[in-house]
Amino acid sequence: MAQSRSERVQYWRNRLLVSVRGRATVITVAFAALFLTVILVLGMLLVRDWLERREADKAERTTERITFDILRGQADVALTTRPDETGLVQIVSPNGRRVLAASPPARGKPPLASSDLRSGSLLVDRRACPASIPGCAWIFGLRVVNRSPWGPGVMVVSAEPLPSLLNVWGLPLSLVAVLLVLLALVAWWTWHTIGRAFAPIDRIRRELSDLDARDLRQRVFVPRTHGEIQALGETVNGTLQRLEEATDRERRFISDASHDLRNPIAGLHMQLEMALDEANDESRPLLRSALRDAERLNDIVIDLLELSRLDSRAPQPVEPVDLAEAARREVDRRGDGVRVTARLEPGVVVRANPVRIARVLGNLLSNAERHAESSVEVTVRRDGGTAVLQVLDDGHGIAPDQRERVFERFARLTESRERDPQGTGLGLPIAREIAEIYGGTLTIADSERGACFVMRLPLAPDGG
Known part of the structure; x- marks a missing residue:
């Protein structure tokens, strides 16, 4: 008081x-x-x-x-x-x-x-x-x-x-x-x-x-006072116009560069695989390392291309997506590394683009597997009119003052660099932006151990 x-x-x-x-x-x-x-x-x-x-x-x-x-x-x-x-x-x-x-x-x-x-x-x-x-x-x-x-x-x-x-x-x-x-x-x-x-x-x-930094098409109110305040509004709108044009040029450059790089990277990847099949024992480790670098370069290009699409708010077709089924498919794709368990409530349907929802699930699971000690738990459930996806690992967790920083582009915490030096720091920002596009949120909740990522999306009306 x-x-x-x-x-x-x-x-x-x-x-x-x-x-x-x-x-x-x-x-x-x-x-x-x-x-x-x-x-x-x-x-x-x-x-x-x-x-x-x-x-x-x-x-x-x-x-x-x-x-x-x-x-x-x-x-x-x-x-x-x-x-x-x-x-x-x-x-x-x-x-x-x-x-x-x-x-x-x-x-x-x-x-x-x-x-x-x-x-x-x-x-x-x-x-x-x-x-x-x-x-x-x-x-x-x-x-x-x-x-x-x-x-x-x-x-x-x-x-x-x-x-x-x-x-x-x-x-x-x-x-x-x-x-x-x-x-x-x-x-x-x-x-x-x-x-x-x-x-x-x-x-x-x-x-x-x-104003949304990713949507600079908005303009501020310009009062018709024929004085300094009107000049201020016109100047702000002119600055926003130039900023929008510069941002559009940057997005086009990233999109064009990503598209142009995908074909050479795909060709390089194929050639490395063919060379690896015919390589002798001495050159095989070197070729495997080059192949991993090519895969990482391809992942970076894909992430940059996805960011460019998200920033431009390019329309993507939406349809009813069963969040439980999408999570089950993504869990089944996981390898034999960290144990992944799922508790999935059926019939949790949202309206979104299935490819983007799969991208969110893949990014969250990949992040959890990198930081987990032994297991990852995936939960899908209803909460009133909201669909809730929760990904929990048993790692060291994230300090409360660092929880928002992990959603910044290219931001990587010290532990993340040590566990995965090849990461780009784009997976979690992409996942949050996709969630926000469909009217939802992606946050980190408190947990007894590890990091608990929680995505909330509005349920589809009438189940789809």
Whole structure:
């Protein structure tokens, strides 16, 4: 679990910090964060100033109205609140210590601008956050120098509460929330847009990874974007075209050379056999050795010709093949060397070319006989809708990390070279490719001793 979490963290780290898509998103979000922060801070300052100015104007108008009413001798109606006046109004003593009169919302509260009054200020116009009211307010006050019902020098003070966004944390937190939402939208839009722009590249990559090295006729998708991605697709297809042509030339050369070599080798083989029949005792060992070399050369040519046919995917006629019968015939052809036993379930029928199936059986049995100590076991059985052929020897086996390597062309393990220096390393690759052509697999399974080759082919529908 810990390893899986670590792998996920590493995956997303690479996606965000290493991939082009991730880096572009991170850089875009970083620049957007810087730009939006500046814009939002400036906007916050402008909004704050506008709201404060609006409330300051309201407080000033209220104070001026009340002062004017007092000067006209209408003190009894001066503190009456109008519908458009939402603030607090106080008439404060000249020394700022007592509230002489107040509007209903301000009654019972201490003086709002006591410090300014004690200093003898004639005018108060500032933002304040007294403890007697929630939040902050804009305070505007005028000193009435002439006589008033409360005596000379009183201060008319009006306080308009500022909107909650203008308190210490409200507006900054609101702007941070807006900034995070905007950055999330920028990140999503950038990631989504770049992902859509790179979608054709991902498709080209997937199609390239799915290409079969033995069938280069496939081509990748070419988006009609009239840009670099379209040029990339066209270049890849052009490269595949040239690679296909080069591979076709190589296959034709191998096929033609194999065909041309078979007749001289067959003639050489026949002449060596005739010479061996007439040879004396001194030359006979040399002729036998030359005959074995000719046979090996002929086997190499046959293998190369078969590989050329497999690579070209040349169509071969298929028919129902009884896998058990084919295995029995191949076992009966074996000599008196290693003991070969068979456990064959009848009626295991597949659709394939009988010559190629016989080739697979021959290659697997020959390989098993080369590596077996004393015996080889061949098994044919059904497994659901699959025909299973198993060839097991009692040799030293193949290490798990080497099991795929034996299916590489011309690859030979050290033990194989020691037991059969004349081998070509083509038998097992040919057997696997034939199995794959008919929709099957050829693998090496675990076994207590020796190597266990297992071929699986789809059963023929309705027994053939």
